[in-house]
Amino acid sequence: MNSTEVKERIFLSSPHMSEEGYELDYIKEAFDTNWIAPLGENVNGFEKELAEKVGSKAAAALSSGTAAIHLALKAAGVGEGDVVFCPTLTFSATANPIIYQNAIPVFIDSDYETWNMSPKALEEAFVKYPEVKAVIVVHLYGLSADMDKIMSVCRKHDVAVIEDAAESLGTYYKGKHTGTFGDYGIFSFNGNKIITTSGGGMLVSNNEERISKARFWATQSRDQARHYQHSELGFNYRMSNVVAGIGRGQLKVLDQRVEKKRYILEFYKRELGGLEGIEFMPSNEWDEPNYWLSSITLSGKVRPIDIFDALETENIESRPVWKPMHMQPFFEKYDFVGEGVSEKLFENGVCLPSDTKMTDEDLERVIEIIKGLWR
Numbered sequence: 001m002n003s004t005e006v007k008e009r010i011f012l013s014s015p016h017m018s019e020e021g022y023e024l025d026y027i028k029e030a031f032d033t034n035w036i037a038p039l040g041e042n043v044n045g046f047e048k049e050l051a052e053k054v055g056s057k058a059a060a061a062l063s064s065g066t067a068a069i070h071l072a073l074k075a076a077g078v079g080e081g082d083v084v085f086c087p088t089l090t091f092s093a094t095a096n097p098i099i100y101q102n103a104i105p106v107f108i109d110s111d112y113e114t115w116n117m118s119p120k121a122l123e124e125a126f127v128k129y130p131e132v133k134a135v136i137v138v139h140l141y142g143l144s145a146d147m148d149k150i151m152s153v154c155r156k157h158d159v160a161v162i163e164d165a166a167e168s169l170g171t172y173y174k175g176k177h178t179g180t181f182g183d184y185g186i187f188s189f190n191g192n193k194i195i196t197t198s199g200g201g202m203l204v205s206n207n208e209e210r211i212s213k214a215r216f217w218a219t220q221s222r223d224q225a226r227h228y229q230h231s232e233l234g235f236n237y238r239m240s241n242v243v244a245g246i247g248r249g250q251l252k253v254l255d256q257r258v259e260k261k262r263y264i265l266e267f268y269k270r271e272l273g274g275l276e277g278i279e280f281m282p283s284n285e286w287d288e289p290n291y292w293l294s295s296i297t298l299s300g301k302v303r304p305i306d307i308f309d310a311l312e313t314e315n316i317e318s319r320p321v322w323k324p325m326h327m328q329p330f331f332e333k334y335d336f337v338g339e340g341v342s343e344k345l346f347e348n349g350v351c352l353p354s355d356t357k358m359t360d361e362d363l364e365r366v367i368e369i370i371k372g373l374w375r
């Protein structure tokens with residue numbers, strides 16, 4: 001290869017359709033029956049199959065994970081002026097729907113043991129805001145939060161719990177699927193997630209009545225009448241039958257994807273674990289992660305920016321750990337409870353390429369570049 005030739009890009013986590021073509025079979029069925037939209041067998045099937053997979057009684061297929069968080073907040077009765085606890089270390093999509101509901105986010109710090117919501121900071125927040133209406137818990141990068149501790153704090157205060165499991169489909173905490181501990185759980189099928197529908201989300205709950213209400217809100221809150229009648233504010237949040245077909249096909253390969261993600265993390269650990277100052281994302285005996293993104297923190301001379309730049313020069317994608325919400329210009333006016341663990345994780349964190357289509361040669365390419373920074 002001549003030196004000016006651009007090497008094929010290695011992605012952080014890109015869509016990976018099944019080799020068997022399951023997704024196309026379901027899409028074809030939608031075309032053949034002309035159930036392109038709005039709903040249809042794929043939507044019903046995807047809801048049922050996902051609910052079974054995670055062990056939840058009911059599920060509503062929606063246009064995005066963000067829409068699912070929005071409807072979960074609404075179902076939990078969150079409205080104007082209500083306080084909602086939200087992890088600070090997350091993607092903005094966790095926090096935005098709190099604002100859609102005209103509610104007030106209070107951001108909670110992470111701990112080093114899980115990178116997720118600190119139960120200690122959560123307890124402190126309850127002291128400061130005893131009137132809190134709901135708590136959103138996130139399972140970041142496919143690592144589960146410490147749900148026993150978090151649920152015991154939340155149950156003491158009789159508050160609604162929403163789990164943002166957008167990044168943790170396939171992750172189990174003590175044998176139970178993430179997203180099924182609280183009152184509501186949400187999943188995302190955005191393009192970079194462990195399985196994707198190109199875009200989409202799912203709201204799950206054991207409360208079937210609330211899920212049917214969410215479906216109603218998601219279809220413009222159309223009352224049962226021959227004419228168009230609306231007694232409540234509605235949203236256009238349903239998933240289409242074509243998109244749901246992709247989801248049904250992808251669900252069949254979820255376990256394979258988790259297996260490959262685990263292989264990628266183990267590969268990195270074996271090859272990079274000995275480098276001074278590298279620490280891998282936490283691993284806890286009660287956590288069975290989906291290993292969505294292999295992530296590290298750095299405490300030595302090599303800084304995250306060195307890795308981002310070195311990889312990008314070779315056409316390889318990597319990225320920082322989420323920038324905490326309390327540091328974001330839009331959200332910094334809201335309160336934050338904690339000790340700055342999330343800030344440290346942001347400052348020192350790197351998400352390594354974790355694409356399930358990567359070959360061993362691709363992994364070696366990444367590793368050689370990173371090792372080079374230590375030479």
Ligand SMILES: Cc1ncc(COP(=O)(O)O)c(C=O)c1O
Nearest residue numbers: 064065066091093094166188190
């Ligand atoms: C933690 C987290 N929450 C929520 C979302 C929102 O999901 P969506 O993009 O499907 O709206 C995402 C991903 O995009 C996410 O990573």
